[in-house]
Each structure stands twice: as C-alpha cells, then as structure tokens.
Amino acid sequence: MRFTSHRLASRQLKRFLSIAVAVSVATTIAIALPTASLFAPIAPLFAQESRTQRIRFAPGKDSATVRSAVVRGTRDIYVLGASKGQVMTVKIFSVENNALFHVLAPANSNGQRRPLREGVVLWNGRLPETGDYQLVVGSSRGNATYQLQVIIR
Numbered sequence: 001m002r003f004t005s006h007r008l009a010s011r012q013l014k015r016f017l018s019i020a021v022a023v024s025v026a027t028t029i030a031i032a033l034p035t036a037s038l039f040a041p042i043a044p045l046f047a048q049e050s051r052t053q054r055i056r057f058a059p060g061k062d063s064a065t066v067r068s069a070v071v072r073g074t075r076d077i078y079v080l081g082a083s084k085g086q087v088m089t090v091k092i093f094s095v096e097n098n099a100l101f102h103v104l105a106p107a108n109s110n111g112q113r114r115p116l117r118e119g120v121v122l123w124n125g126r127l128p129e130t131g132d133y134q135l136v137v138g139s140s141r142g143n144a145t146y147q148l149q150v151i152i153r
Contacts (some may be wrong), residue, residue, distance in 0.1 A: 010084040052077040055135075055150060060130035070137055070144050073075065078135040081125050082152050089124045089151040090135060095119075100137050106131025 005097050055078050058153045070076050082088060094098050103123055104113040113134060127133070137148060 050075045050077065052079065054078070055080040056139045057152070062153050063149065065150075066148045068137075068140055068146060068148075070146070072139055074138075074141050076137040078137070078148065078150075079132050079149065080135070080152070081132050083130045084127055086127050086129055087124065087153050088133070089149075090122070092121050092137065092146050093149075094144045094146040095142065095144070098141050099144035100138060101148065102134075102136040102138075104134040105129060106133060106135065119143055 010090070028036075051074075053066075055066065056063050056153045064080075066078065068076055088103075090101060090103060092101050100121060101123075102118045102120075102127070103116040105116055106129055107113050116125060119140075133151065135148065138144075139147065
C-alpha cells in the first residue's frame with residue numbers, strides 16, 4: 001500500500017483497518033452462531049428488539065391469527081385499522097400462560113394513545129373511534145410463545 005500524502009494515508013489506513021475489523025467480526029460471529037445456545041453469556045448478544053407489524057385481514061374475513069414469540073423485556077406491537085362502533089375481540093394463547101396484551105386506541109392530536117385495556121388474555125369491546133388501534137404483546141415472566149387472535153365485526 002503506497003501513501004502519497006498524510007491525509008490520503010490516514011484515509012487509506014482507516015479503510016484498511018475497517019476491512020480488517022469487518023473480516024474479523026464476521027469470522028467471529030460465524031463461529032459463535034452455531035454454539036450460541038451452549039453458552040448463556042452469548043445469548044444477550046442476540047436479544048430481540050421490540051417490533052411493530054400491521055395485521056391485515058384476508059378478503060372477506062373478519063379475523064386474523066398471528067403466531068409468534070416475544071423475548072422477556074420486549075414487546076410485539078400489532079397495528080390494525082378499525083371503525084367506530086365495530087366490536088373487536090382479542091384472545092391470546094401461550095404455551096406457559098405468560099403472554100398478555102394491551103389494547104390502545106388510535107393516537108389523538110398530540111400523538112398519545114389511550115389504553116382501552118391493559119395486561120389481559122381476553123378482551124371484547126365496542127370501538128370508540130375510527131383509526132389504527134394497537135395491540136401490544138408482552139410477557140408476564142420469561143419468554144413467551146403465543147398465538148394472538150383478532151376478530152372485528
């Protein structure tokens with residue numbers, strides 16, 4: 001590698017080092033991934049982030065079911081559009097009976113959402129307004145594998 005000026009040399013060195021580090025990190029991760037389940041200290045490196053997903057009903061259907069899992073300390077947020085006066089029923093089933101959800105009304109003019117119900121496994125209610133409702137799924141203890149069923153009529 002030939003350096004023609006101090007500034008150019010600095011850029012070339014940074015580029016060389018970043019490539020070397022990237023190769024080193026990629027190699028380390030490739031080696032660590034297959035053995036991650038064997039070592040508890042490695043698990044936090046692969047922690048799940050909270051995620052948001054829109055629920056869409058199939059044409060002609062009034063229900064949808066989502067199957068997923070949530071890691072302790074994170075939330076899955078589901079967004080679905082509904083109209084004022086419709087009745088929404090939400091049920092959650094989990095292997096260890098540890099998945100719960102909150103129902104949040106559409107955001108007001110300040111961007112805030114009013115909770116309609118918190119920390120439940122079953123909810124049924126007439127919707128107070130038209131807009132995007134949120135179902136926020138979490139765990140009461142540990143990780144939770146769940147099935148979330150939503151019905152809107």
